[in-house]
Amino acid sequence: MDFHQLWTILSTPDNVPIVLLLFVVPFYTWYALRQSFANDRLIAELEANPEMAKTHHRKVQPYKPGWAKEVHVWPYLLRIEFLAAIIVTVILMVWSITLNAPLEEPSNPTLTMNPSKAPWYFLGLQEMLVYFDPWMAGVVMPSLIIIGLMAIPFIDANPLGNGYYTFRQRKYSILTFIFGFIVLWVSMIVIGTLIRGPGWMWFWPGTTWDHNRLIFEVNRDLPDIFGITARVGKIIFGAIVVLLYCVAAAIGVHKLLTRTSFNRKILARMSVLQYVTMQVFLVIMLALPVKIMVRLLFRIKYIWVTPWFNI
């Protein structure tokens, strides 16, 4: 165990936000899910008891029949905003007094930093570079993330769960988002920050960053394993494999989608366009973990090799 190395990584000023993220994201996930489960219990209770559903105020928040539904913004909201502003200011002040912003040596194009890392919020994308070529990891995937996020409200046909925490009523969409946000985005950032060392090699927390370390990886392309050497053969073979993946993933997603009767009901509300859009984004999103697995387990670099691009 090299605690010094571990401390060096954790205490690098620009890594402090990641350390913060490690605590804050699980906390808020728990905080939200706890409220979701409380609401779910109430929903189950009301579903079982239609009489109660007619009279109940339908919230888990404290309630008395005589209470007004609304309160004045001044002072009830503004005082909270004022307090929040003070607290944020204090946190920012204390953080700024105790920890200095990093400043390295003057920029020098002839002296490459190793590892040279992007700012922490882009480290997920940089980590993707291990599994995809730059055009995919650096351009196509980020664009698809942005467009996919924007598409969410238009492809979510589930009318339930608008304005309250719930898990059971939106199991599918919540699990998808948590998978995308926590598993793919946040954990890739954490890997990029805390685990990737010189040469972008994998160093478990606590091991020493060895700048002379060499790893002899035999990275193969999928067509090579099947003994396909002709260029045209590789193009056609790769296209077939990618197509097969897309079909398999789409069928898998569809199977998953239609497992419960509730989901089937929601699915029936979707237009064809909504359904296709959702499938496209989900299949592409799933391609990332699939490619990671293929790369880590089988040491396969490219699946589809063409003279113009490789996937």
Place this chain on the structure above:
Amino acid sequence: MPESNGHDAKPVSTGGTNGTPGNGNGNGHGSKVATVVAGAKQVQARAVEEIKETIKAPEKTDVWKSILRVKHDETPRSRALGVLSNVFLHLHPAKINRDAVAYKYTWGMGGMTFYVYITLVFTGTLLMFYYHPSKVVAFRDILYLESDVPFGKLLRNMHRWGAHLMVIMVELHMFRVFLTGSYKKPREFNWVVGVLLLVLTLLLSFTGYLLPDDQLGFWAVTVGTNMARATPLLGHAGPFGPQLGMTAFNDVRFGLLGGSIVDSNALLRAYIWHCVAIPIIASLFMIVHFWRVRKDGGISGPAPVVLESEIKEPRKV
């Protein structure tokens, strides 16, 4: 104090003591002084009285009324007007869902993001006084800022950590909005605006990274913009880029950096994007974002739960 003004008071001061007008030089002079002193005393008494009144009830002065326009007592009407007739507060509704003011539901992340943004604009403006976006002096400006400028180090630290905090808060805000289903009808468009604001936040942070012109920023931006050369069709190392005539001197990366390497042009471009262009664009989107929050019916909840058995059939077009 009885209603009185300067004119009413005059006869009082000239009345009683002024009874000996033709009394020669010395004495007459003395009585004149006494008159003036007495008058002054009265004016002083009045002034003290007025100041006391003003302090006791400042809301009754014309100055106060001219600034605040409406009464601020504890009636519901005044409380509502206090919010609605205030330029900074009028984006708030007069009243709000009683459960929404609890921290549990909103986490306050959107509002705090905005507050941190204001802090960043403030500290950023101050930093601009000490910074030249030129390869020759940029790094030295930072050293100067840290060692010679009063509170310069604190200023830079606050700007740096504020930026990180803003990114974290924006992501958590998005997380909360998703988990409460707040992007659903009628708030779909505002979610789209929010996604754009997230992207702008990341771009703001990223363009600021280069400005100290140190190794950290230089290589981060080099790594980041190297991706741009792999842009399909538009980058010289991307799929079908070379076939379309892309080189290192005319592709999208060249446009971003103002050159084929991260150099003085890139520094200037990052500076202008960071300090002028993106803040303006982000501010515009923020205006739309906040406006739409109100127009779409205020914040989404906490709303009463809806049961599965109550789903209405979608209206057929």
